[in-house]
Amino acid sequence: MYGFHAVSTRLKMAPQTLLEVLFDPARRDARMRSFLAKVEEAGRPMVECDDARLSKLSGGPRHQGVVARVAPLPARHSLDEIMEEVESAKLDAPLVLALDGVTDPHNLGACLRVADGAGAQAVVAPVDHAAGINATVAKVASGAAESVPYLMVTNLARSLNELKERGIRIIGTSDDAEQTLYDIDLSGPVALVLGAEGPGMRPVTRKACDELVRIPMAGAVESLNVSVAAAVCLYEARRQRLAKLPD
Template identity: 75%
Template sequence: MSNKVLFGFHAVTVRLKTAPESIIEVHYDGERRDARMRGFLERCEEAGAKAIDSDDSRLSKLAGSPRHQGVVARVKPLAQRHSLDEVLEDVEALQQDPPLVLALDGVTDPHNLGACLRVADGAGAHAVIAPKDHAVGLNATVAKVASGAAETVPYLMVTNLARSLNEMKERGIRIIGTSDDAQHTLWDVDFTGPVAIVLGAEGPGMRQLTRKTCDQLISIPMAGAVESLNVSVAAAICLYEARRQRKG
């Protein structure tokens, strides 16, 4: 596998913390002498990561973006679990929290995906899945927005989303889809058992086959003038309601 790039303090710091041996080199803005940069460089030294003083132009070129915060790392890809089955088997073996999966159907914007991964990490979701042909893959922008969650939450791109949802059903996982026209709301659902929450892209929503695969459709109550929420906001509301119910 080819090397990849991470940029931004959160994304690079998480990699320094979780897999320092995978870092090839860290480039930083030597003109920044603030406390945050000093602390970051101390962490690099503690982790044994090679730190290279680079200017803004070099950093922007490496990151492919000017929004690098003065920190860019070249890293080796981490070994990923290759299937949803592997993730779910690990969850079931631990016998702690019931499986909680976020499924995204048609989310192609890297900023939305990054935000969804960050939410999934915070709410304790075990995996995020998406179809290979209708979704954005992991890239540097996703990793930056995810603030390290792209390193901690398995993001699995599946060949056939409906089939993967049906396979989860066979494991006893309920498939709960979100739809503006659903008869029941988020507050009517019991999330304490094994659940996969399915969200579509803002606008078109879920595809028909995905919708038909769901065990239940729910809506998020809307009290104002807007008709829908950004997919990452909707993911946060749903996942944290599941977390609230599970922790009592």
């Protein structure tokens, strides 16, 4: 794991999983000093390390002078457990992001970051043909890989049907849908389903959707990057929910 956001979030949420924090002693700015003070306060081991080794460990130069060796987080809750917690809390209607066939770790990291910002309670993806959490995902997610449950399920269509049984509408996105994102009510319990760029959702996933919507495109391009599309969809849901709050 590398970068200030990713390592700081892990330090805040699960400090015991930080096995070793490697840092560049040549970087002495206020941000680094503040970060190291928090690591020291948490009692985690710190090791000075030159830039070349940090780059090798992180797979590139974008480590910001910070790399951490980490233990795996405890296993994520099941989707059922998460939905039960959401329903019992009665703070907000369930909002789930489902990703079908998103294999690029940069896209996954950006989707997790958007999901966290928009208040989604979980991101769901199939075990096969989907990116898992790795150092690149954690870096791009800027801490959201730690705060938003990412659940990889054996059968995505079956999981969507289980959400239906809980009264959650399954809204898929497709370029050929008749209605647009802005034509439907997203203020209630909703799972938004996005497919990979190019092929989109698989037919079995599309069949599991209650409705299909498209994002209206006014320019020359035909579609958006999946993480941008996720942002548009999730924040439209958030906008509608905020609009229904009492003054």
